[in-house]
Each structure stands twice: as structure tokens, then as C-alpha cells.
Amino acid sequence: MTAWTPVDLLPGLYAGGLAILLWAALRRWYDAVPFRVLAVLALILLILFGPVLFGGKLLVPLDNLRGFPPFQRLPKVEPHGNLLQGDLILLIQPSLVAVRNQLGEGRWPLWNPWVGAGMPLLADPQSQALQPIALAALPMPWPRAAGVMATLRVLLALTFSFLWMRRQGLGEGPSLAGALAFGLGGFVILWLGWPMANSAALLPAVLYGLVRCRQKGGRRDFLLLSLATFALLLGGHPETILYALGLCLVYDVRRMAPALVLAAAVAAPALLPFVDYLPETLRASRELHPLRGTLAEHWLPIAAPNVYGNSRYVDYWGLNNTNEDAAGFSGSVTLLAVLLGLWPGRRFPKERLFLGIAVLSLLLLSPWGPGTRRLLLPLAFSLCYLSACTLERKVRPRNVAVAFAVLCTVIAWGYLGHPDSRLEPLRTGSLYWQARFLVLGSFLLAWGKRWTVPAAAGLIAAELLLFHLPANPPMPRRLAYWEPAPIRFLQENLGEHRMAALGRSFPPNTPLLYGLADARVYNPMAPAGYLARLEPILTGWWGEMPELGYRGKKDTRLYRNLGVRYLLTAPGIRLPLPLAFQDRDGWIYEIPDPRKPLDPIYRPRTFLPGCLLAALALAAGALWLVPPPTARAVPTRSEGPG
Numbered sequence: 001m002t003a004w005t006p007v008d009l010l011p012g013l014y015a016g017g018l019a020i021l022l023w024a025a026l027r028r029w030y031d032a033v034p035f036r037v038l039a040v041l042a043l044i045l046l047i048l049f050g051p052v053l054f055g056g057k058l059l060v061p062l063d064n065l066r067g068f069p070p071f072q073r074l075p076k077v078e079p080h081g082n083l084l085q086g087d088l089i090l091l092i093q094p095s096l097v098a099v100r101n102q103l104g105e106g107r108w109p110l111w112n113p114w115v116g117a118g119m120p121l122l123a124d125p126q127s128q129a130l131q132p133i134a135l136a137a138l139p140m141p142w143p144r145a146a147g148v149m150a151t152l153r154v155l156l157a158l159t160f161s162f163l164w165m166r167r168q169g170l171g172e173g174p175s176l177a178g179a180l181a182f183g184l185g186g187f188v189i190l191w192l193g194w195p196m197a198n199s200a201a202l203l204p205a206v207l208y209g210l211v212r213c214r215q216k217g218g219r220r221d222f223l224l225l226s227l228a229t230f231a232l233l234l235g236g237h238p239e240t241i242l243y244a245l246g247l248c249l250v251y252d253v254r255r256m257a258p259a260l261v262l263a264a265a266v267a268a269p270a271l272l273p274f275v276d277y278l279p280e281t282l283r284a285s286r287e288l289h290p291l292r293g294t295l296a297e298h299w300l301p302i303a304a305p306n307v308y309g310n311s312r313y314v315d316y317w318g319l320n321n322t323n324e325d326a327a328g329f330s331g332s333v334t335l336l337a338v339l340l341g342l343w344p345g346r347r348f349p350k351e352r353l354f355l356g357i358a359v360l361s362l363l364l365l366s367p368w369g370p371g372t373r374r375l376l377l378p379l380a381f382s383l384c385y386l387s388a389c390t391l392e393r394k395v396r397p398r399n400v401a402v403a404f405a406v407l408c409t410v411i412a413w414g415y416l417g418h419p420d421s422r423l424e425p426l427r428t429g430s431l432y433w434q435a436r437f438l439v440l441g442s443f444l445l446a447w448g449k450r451w452t453v454p455a456a457a458g459l460i461a462a463e464l465l466l467f468h469l470p471a472n473p474p475m476p477r478r479l480a481y482w483e484p485a486p487i488r489f490l491q492e493n494l495g496e497h498r499m500a501a502l503g504r505s506f507p508p509n510t511p512l513l514y515g516l517a518d519a520r521v522y523n524p525m526a527p528a529g530y531l532a533r534l535e536p537i538l539t540g541w542w543g544e545m546p547e548l549g550y551r552g553k554k555d556t557r558l559y560r561n562l563g564v565r566y567l568l569t570a571p572g573i574r575l576p577l578p579l580a581f582q583d584r585d586g587w588i589y590e591i592p593d594p595r596k597p598l599d600p601i602y603r604p605r606t607f608l609p610g611c612l613l614a615a616l617a618l619a620a621g622a623l624w625l626v627p628p629p630t631a632r633a634v635p636t637r638s639e640g641p642g
Contacts, residue, residue, distance in 0.1 A: 004056050011144045012053030015151045018136060019045075022159065029220055030212065031163050037176055041158050044184070045151055047465060048472075052147035057474030059147040059193070060093060061085040062482075069505040069570040070484040070585035079473045084311040084321055088146075088193040090522060090545075094509035095127040096134060097142050114512040116521035116530050117562065123273035124525045126195055128236040130270050133198055142513075143480035150192050150472070153201040158183035160204035165385065167211040168349050170392050173453030178388030179204075180457055184464035185330035186305065187380045190323045190471050195236025200377055202232040203244040206256075210248060213255045222259065229256075229263035234270055239374045247357065247378045251350065282531060282544060283524040290370060293319045298365050300414045301325040302376070303335055303407070305467055306423075306430040307414040312471055315422045320373065322471075328376035329467065330383055331460040332407070332434045333441035337387035339403035340395050340445065348389045358382040391453050397446040404442040408435065430467070437463045484585040486568055487514050493580075497565035497594050503539070503547050505586065506568050519562045520546060534558075550575050556591060565594045 019042075023033055033041075051057040063081030065071040095112070098121055102109040109129040112121040121127050128134040133152050137145035161182045165175035182188065182204070191197045209225030229248075235241050248256050264271065278284055291298075297319045300307050305326035308318030318325045338358075341351075361379035364371030415431040441459050444452045483491075486506075490499055491514060499511060500519040508520035521530070522545040531546060537558055539549035549555075550567065556577070559567070566580060567589045581588035 008056035009054055011140055011148055014140060015053055015148050018152065019155055030224065031166065033159060033162065034172060037162060037172065040176065044158065044461065045154060048154060048469065049147055049151050051474045053151065056477055058143045058477050058480055059150055059472060059474055060143055060480065061089050062475050062479035064089055068507055070486045073585060074479060074482055077476055081475065082312050082471060082473060083314060084323060085193060090507050090509055092126060092193060093142065093146065094512040095124065097513055099127050099129045100138065100142060114517045115509055116519065116526065119521060119527055120273060120277050122270055123277040125236045125238055125274055126525065128195055131198060131234045131236055132231045143477065146193065153192065153197045154183055154188060156201040156205060157188050160208045164204050164208040164211060165388050167208065167215065170348065170388050173457060174388040174391035177391055177453060177457035177460055178384045180461045181330040181334040181387060182381055182384040184461060184468065185380050185384065186327040186468065187377050189468040190327050192472055196240045198235035199232065199237055199240035199244045202228060202235060203381060206232055206248050207251060210252045210255055214252060225259040226262050229259050230266050233263055233267045239372065240377050243374060243378050250353065280527055280529065281525045282528050285528040291319050292367055295367060298367055299362065302328040304411045304414040304430065304434065305329040306427055307418060309423045310426060313423055313426060317420065317422065324373040327373065328380045330380050331463050332437045333456055333459050333463065334383060334387040336403055336407055336438060336441050337390040338383050339407060340399055341386050341390040343399050345393055348392065351386065351389050354382040354385050358386065391456060394448060395445055400442050400446040404438060408438060433466060485583040486581060486586040486588055489581045489588060490516055490566060494565060496596060498563045499566045499568060500548055500559065500564045501568040502549055502573065504542060505570050508545060519564045520548060559591045560594050563595045564591050566590055
């Protein structure tokens, strides 16, 4: 299953079609993205996702399953998977597949019966049950849909960041540079597979809708703002959603408030169950402690992402992990432009506001502040806009020299002032690369020729791709269809009962990917009451993942009451139960006379897909009949914003 086939072109053709529809709709009803900018965005997407969209690779870290029975003989791949992305295969993808299963059976995605004793699905934000980005990827099989979703997230971040900055009065070059800094920055690319990337991708769309309402004020603009806010509310990560909404309210509360009320009313079927269910979850029952550390540990990764190693290469000794700490890195040239913007001079609309947001975010991210690392989202977006404003102005070579010296000192002190033998080649190489980009960027900004800004945009994109592209390694598609003998046995014999696995074998949630119901559940939104019910058979916790054991007849009674028919273990583990299957990938024991689930989970209740398709077709047809606006000019430097 390694040979390339024409079918492997389908994800790219589908994602490309969605991109063309988006750009065509913007050109018809809002602001056109220039064709030369579209060419740059298309090239960036090909560099990021070409192997996934057209080469048959998958953007799912399936390689991470190799350490768990029955996947220990999973073929090795190069480059290996990112160990930091374990939750994508153990939590995010199973939740998305549960939504797909329910929709495919014609049911509303209300309940997930395949994990634990069942748990709410619509009330779990991470399932993204009604998220438009996830719904747009439904035509693709789940292993390929991850690449389509990632492409759409970067596409939205790049496109709407560019259009919003143009509406702020910036030129085409600075707007493109700012958009590349944000769309390829750490918060989008490092969190690309997680729901919080939805918040980063949709934040510029909401801001663009706001500025359109302020400058044009038409019903079409309010519709765009409301739709973008609706999609943001269903982003899947409540904390980043709140930060993004807070930034938008500060930007323009008068126009944001009615759109937020309307969007919240439409999204209420997902938001209200979440609010009602949250107090009963594992997350609500566990106390969260703020991270404490030195000021350097909090701030340095924003300027030097590999100063404390890199979780992609296992060794990291910063506050938490690379995703958490370095998500604010938006490029050395971006930071250089931000420092240059601190000198007094002409200010663009809301520039002082975003400077204040950046300063406040930094203060909250200090060791003495109550903020979390998710505040890197408003910080990163603010820095990208501030850098674009600087690129729009002429700067003095003397100021460039001062900013270059300050930033070089900080970065060099970060790498050289914190010596550590771990991953030293990576840290040294990062220092040299950042120094090269800073030297080239300083030269360009001090010279001030016509091609300075496009060249600076190219430097920003090149550096961010160099640092962030390895974070999302594509996997061969054969890994998604690897079915060891124990899994095939369970598929053929489990029926409507549940299975379980002992220790870290066959991790919770992953049986769902193979159509198996699992008595375990790994999810911070899991019902705390059910996990308390499992206490007699728990042997420990691996983070928030419960590990089950077997100690005797009392455990048999509980497994039987949970409807568990089979227990999977690593090879060689002996239990006082009938051995139903034995293989070098795993052993399976049978629980006698398990109870059957009270509620059958395979019978469709509501005919849903046809209704949705009809509604979408009618909505698209009605929207296409709306005549284009008579004027859609973007304010230029001489015009200023309306």
C-alpha cells in the first residue's frame, strides 16, 4: 500500500477547490486578493502540505502508536512522528471519527457510545461536532481529512490576515509580510492539529468582518462577521476562543456585540450543553496550577524557539513543551520590525491598541502574572500587525542598527548564556540561522529599496518554514490501515460488547478508529463520576489517561457489569481468565457472561445528511444570486481607512 495512485490527488484537488471557492467569493462580494498574492499563498500551502495533499501521505501521527501493544511491530518510518502530538491520535482524531460515525448513520452528533459507558459528544468542544472547518473535510476519509483541515486552517489565517491588514490601510507588501508571520507562526503551525488552531485561523476572519462593518456597514458585511464569529465560537478550545473574542471586543465592541449575540444564539445547541456538562468532567474536578519559572523561561522562547531544546527531538527543558512555550515565535525579522516600530512616528489605525495588547500579554505571561500560555495567540497576532505597520514606514538606518543590536543581544544571551549539552547542535544551528536572518533583514530595512518589503516577507516565510515545518511530519498511509491480528480478532468477535486493555496497551479511544467500543476513556472532558466508578480496577494514571489492571474475581464482576467481553494485554501477561486469542502482538482474555449495552448504538434515529446537503445547496444558490457590491476598493496609504 505504499505505491502512489491517482486517488492520492483527491485531497489536493478538494482542498484546492475549496480555496478557489473562498477566493472567488471574496472577489465577488468583498475584497479581491491580488493574483500575485494568491500565487504566494498557493506556493506556501504546497510547501507545507504537498506530500499530504498530492503525495498520498497522512498528517496523522500514527507512528506514535509503535510503543503500545499491539502496535509494536508497526513499520518504522523516517522522519519519525512527533512524540509531542500523541493527543492527536489518542484524543482528537477519535473524537472526530465519532462525529463522522454519527453523521454517517444519519444521527445528530449528540452522544459518543464507543468510549467508556458513553459520553456527551456535542457537549465536548474537542469533538468539533459543528465546526465548519471539520465539516468541510467530511467528504475525505478520516486519515486524509486531517491534511485537508490543516490546509484550511492555514489558508484562512493567511487570507484573512492579509485582507484585514489591507483594510487597516497597509500596502500589499507589508500586509503579505504580516499575514505570513501570523499564518506560518508558532501558534498556527505548532498547534495545527489541535482545535485551538481553529481559534487562530478564524480570529483574522472576525477582525476582517469587523473592519468591513466599520467601513462599509452593509448587510453582507454583518453576515460575514456573524458567520466568522459563529465558526469561532465552535472552534473547540474554550480558552483561546475567549482570548480571541476579547481581542475582537476591544477592537470594536459596538459592532462586535450584536454579531456575538446572534452567533451565540445560533451556536447555542453546542454551547449550552458544554456549559451544563463542564462541572461533571474530569477537567473541572482537577485543580490547575499556573506555571512558575524565571522571566527568561517565560519570554525567551518567543524570540528564540529552540533556546531550551525542542520537543520534536525529545529533549526539552523549558517551562512545559515546545508547543506551549514557543507558540509565540513569529520570526526574527518580525521581532526586528516590532522593535523599530517603538520609535515615535506615524501610527496606523489601532496600532497603539495592538501595542498595548502585546505589552499586556507579555506582563500576564510573566512569572508573576496569572495568564496561561494561550495568551501567546493575541500576543503573536499583535506582533505580526505591528511588524507590518513598521514595514509600511521608512526607517532610519541608525534605528535599525540599535534594534538589531538589542535583538541580537537577547537571542545570543538566550542560547549562549544558558549552556546545555543536550541538543547542542540544534541550539547552535538555531542561533546561527536566526543571526543570518537578522543580518539580512537589517540590511534590507536599512537600505529601503522598492523590493525591500517583498524580500522581508520572503525572509519571514523562509525562517518560519525552517523552524516549524519539521513539527508536522507526514506519515505513510499504510500506517492508517495497519491491523494486527488481535485487532482483527476483536473486530470479528466483539459484537455489541465492549473491550478493554490493561496498562498502556491499545490506548483508550484508539479502538474507536477500528470500530470497537472501549470501556476506557481518555479525555479531560470525560465524566468524573464514571472514572470514579473505575477506581477498583485502576492501577494508575498516565497524565489524564487511566490505566486498568486485573487483580481477581471482584474485578471480573466490574468488567462484566461494564459490558466488557475481552481484555487485551501485552504478550506474556497471564490472567486467571479463559485465553481467547494468543499472538505475538498481544493476548486476549474473555470475560464470561458480560452484560449487553442497554442502548443499541447502531440504529439510525434521524435522517440527517440529505437534509444538510439540501440546506447547504439552497443557501449557496441564494448567496450566489446576491449581486456583487458596486465598490470594493481597499483603502490605500493615501486614502486611509474609512
